Amino acid sequence: MTWTASVLTLYPEMFPGPLGVSLAGRALQDGLWSLETVQIRDFATDRHRSVDDTPAGGGAGMVMRADVLAAAVDDMLERRPGVPMLAMTPRGRPLTQAMVRELAAGPGLSVLCGRFEGIDERLFEARPVVPVSIGDYVLSGGETAAMVLLDACVRLLPGVMGAPTSGEEESFEAGLLEYPHYTRPQEWEGRTIPEVLRSGDHAKIAAWRKARAVEDTRSRRPDLMERHWGAPRQPPSGERQDDEGELT
Missing domain, CATH: 1.10.1270.20 (tRNA(m1g37)methyltransferase, domain 2)
Structure with missing residues (x-):
């Protein structure tokens, strides 16, 4: 079975981006892994396809809505049962090489890319979504963080690096x-x-x-x-x- 990455994002046009060149790109072309993107706005229910709203309690920026994200997550969990679902957010657990090795050894993963001020916390309480951070800094969105995560995983897949011991x-x-x-x-x-x-x-x-x-x-x-x-x-x-x- 091909290792498959599914990315839930507001900007599917950002992919594969850097993942389409070098080791990851060649492996993608050779079918050693596959990539799909899902437009989160497709799960919005109003005519404006809204995915965010003002933060409860006040404050700057907007927050991604739990109901819209849950619909996207539920669809992915139904289509890919048993595949880990991660969300890229500065509030997540630190990404480690041990975590990367575990993910690379599985069937693939699904990644939810946060935007704006963040994700409604109730999503993490109600769905099996693991928040993950790539470092103690803030990006404009989770897409670039997802690329880091996917690159780290893909390079460990069998056949991607020239020598099997290259990653040891x-x-x-x-x-x-x-x-x-x-x-x-x-x-x-x-x-x-x-x-x-x-x-x-x-x-x-x-x-x-x-x-x-x-x-x-x-x-x-x-x-x-x-x-x-x-x-x-x-x-x-x-x-x-x-x-x-x-x-x-």
């Missing part, structure tokens, strides 16, 4: 950032490729890469070290805490 030694796969990479020329602007990488000693190379992955993760993403390796964060200043919790 990457950032976040083992709770660490990936080690740094180098290529020719051997010397560039006075900087040379680390000697160990030119040694041909695979054991030393593997040890160096692991050490650099740990070092770079500790300095750039201490939150990952704390989450996956149990290493406590150090204060940004580099100061250490004593047993009483005081900075020393």
Whole structure:
């Protein structure tokens, strides 16, 4: 069965967009995955095809209506039972590589793209829609976030990447950032490729890469070290805490 992505959006013309080129695009052409878009406005019931309204309690902007979105979601759940339904929103759970691997191993997914000030919260209370965020920032809409999610999944599908092991030694796969990479020329602007990488000693190379992955993760993403390796964060200043919790 082909891995299939269904995108519920107000702007179906945005797709496939970047997903139509490079690895994802070639895989789409080769039938390794498929993509469909659903226009949310098709489920509106008034003559203006309204999908939003003013926020309860006042405030700026508009909110996507639960009744219209529920109609679109119900149609998708009926057509694709058992397929995960996600909604891209800054209020969602953080997207992780583990989540991506789980989604890529399934039959596909359905993605609801939020717009305006957000989605009526009652939709998440009434339907099995999982809110997901790609980061601690706000976009104009969920479409670009959905593209990030789909690209992350598609590249892991069988046959998409050239070598089956291409996705194994990457950032976040083992709770660490990936080690740094180098290529020719051997010397560039006075900087040379680390000697160990030119040694041909695979054991030393593997040890160096692991050490650099740990070092770079500790300095750039201490939150990952704390989450996956149990290493406590150090204060940004580099100061250490004593047993009483005081900075020393």
